[in-house]
Amino acid sequence: MSISVVMPQLGLTMEEGTLTGWLKKTGDPVKKDEPLFTLSTDKAEMEVESVVDGILGKIVVQAGEVVPVGTILAYIEGISENVPATSNKQPAVEAVPPNTPKPEVARPPRAVNAPTDTVTQERVTRSASPRAKRLAKELNVDLDSVNTGIRTGTISEKDIHRVATSTRPSSTPSSTHRQLIAERLTRSVQTIPTFSLSVEVNAEKLLISYESLKEKILKASGVKLTVTDLLLKVFALALKTSPALNAIWSENSVRNLTPVDIGLAVDTPKGVIVPILRNADTLDIPSLVIQRLELADKARGGQLSLTQLEGGVATLSNLGMYRIDRFQAIISPGQSSILAVGQIRKRPWVADTLVIKPTVMLNLSVDHRVADGAAAAVFLDKIVEMIENLDRAIWANA
Numbered sequence: 001m002s003i004s005v006v007m008p009q010l011g012l013t014m015e016e017g018t019l020t021g022w023l024k025k026t027g028d029p030v031k032k033d034e035p036l037f038t039l040s041t042d043k044a045e046m047e048v049e050s051v052v053d054g055i056l057g058k059i060v061v062q063a064g065e066v067v068p069v070g071t072i073l074a075y076i077e078g079i080s081e082n083v084p085a086t087s088n089k090q091p092a093v094e095a096v097p098p099n100t101p102k103p104e105v106a107r108p109p110r111a112v113n114a115p116t117d118t119v120t121q122e123r124v125t126r127s128a129s130p131r132a133k134r135l136a137k138e139l140n141v142d143l144d145s146v147n148t149g150i151r152t153g154t155i156s157e158k159d160i161h162r163v164a165t166s167t168r169p170s171s172t173p174s175s176t177h178r179q180l181i182a183e184r185l186t187r188s189v190q191t192i193p194t195f196s197l198s199v200e201v202n203a204e205k206l207l208i209s210y211e212s213l214k215e216k217i218l219k220a221s222g223v224k225l226t227v228t229d230l231l232l233k234v235f236a237l238a239l240k241t242s243p244a245l246n247a248i249w250s251e252n253s254v255r256n257l258t259p260v261d262i263g264l265a266v267d268t269p270k271g272v273i274v275p276i277l278r279n280a281d282t283l284d285i286p287s288l289v290i291q292r293l294e295l296a297d298k299a300r301g302g303q304l305s306l307t308q309l310e311g312g313v314a315t316l317s318n319l320g321m322y323r324i325d326r327f328q329a330i331i332s333p334g335q336s337s338i339l340a341v342g343q344i345r346k347r348p349w350v351a352d353t354l355v356i357k358p359t360v361m362l363n364l365s366v367d368h369r370v371a372d373g374a375a376a377a378v379f380l381d382k383i384v385e386m387i388e389n390l391d392r393a394i395w396a397n398a
Helices: 130-139 157-167 173-191 204-221 227-240 285-300 373-388
Strands: 002-006 016-022 035-040 045-049 054-059 066-068 072-077 093-096 194-202 247-250 253-256 262-264 266-268 271-273 314-318 337-341 345-350 354-367
Touching: 130 157, 130 173, 173 271, 194 373, 204 227, 204 285, 204 354, 204 373, 227 262, 227 285, 227 314, 227 337, 227 373, 262 285, 266 285, 354 373
Parallel strands: 262 314, 314 337
Antiparallel strands: 002 072, 002 093, 016 035, 016 066, 035 045, 054 072, 194 354, 247 253, 266 271, 337 354, 345 354
């Protein structure tokens, strides 16, 4: 019996993936739960395990190709007849009855110069949307060469992305992931109308809280508290009380969210990855630290699932450890804001007199479709108030 290995859907929004490499070659034995291949999406690169034992047979899709979810990638041979066709795990394979002809692989649109023999209907020339034209110019895609099949309608940005990805030269997995990140951030800059607000904050009470909590949390939970954890908590609580900012732009309208799911920008050997902390406003400090540590470790080890990268309303990006005073960050596609945090250091501060205080520069970038400047200013002011006048209730569960 043969089993077909397919491109899995690792998240609700995943429609296609880049097969970045095979970890086995034809003829190699394959064990259940053993990593079989690696794939990249626009959010992460990850390993996919086999759900059966067998021998890797014909490889259909080669490394570097972009294919839709469900596309057959290869076959595993020598499977027992009593192996179930489905699994409770996210499937990397599906059963194929004996002697069933192997279907053709569904390919993403490609640039072609002549019609294929299998197409019997006349191709229809499609116009491109203004955004698609701009993206085609950015990615150096010839609109006349876009194979749009026999469908009617307007060439979309998605068509351009697929052609650009499917026709680029083969590359290493790391460079492929870097290209995916570049395309995703380019899409953010091109599609999200962004404005930014900046403020300097007295961080004296933030540091006092950090010093008073770090030993307590280390002894109780065995985890190391960071200033980033406290900022994540403040950010989440501010979002909880700011419905205008706890929202995203979706299907041409503002969609308000109930949970407060926050992304954290994590530096990895393959570039920045943004895992999502779910319900961050409800987590006590030890739980938040544990979840942050787990997600950061998985991000650096390339072990995040796509569900751990999907969604989120906003992201916190902290570059203070690199002695950066102030920076402006790019909003992740699908989110509505990002808070960029610089280093905490001693600076002149005017209270009743001119004194020296530890301060931090915050820069909030916001999707203008979701919120206007006044709403964003009120939201940022809440963050400032929490940091400068920390209420012990914030850390009540610490």
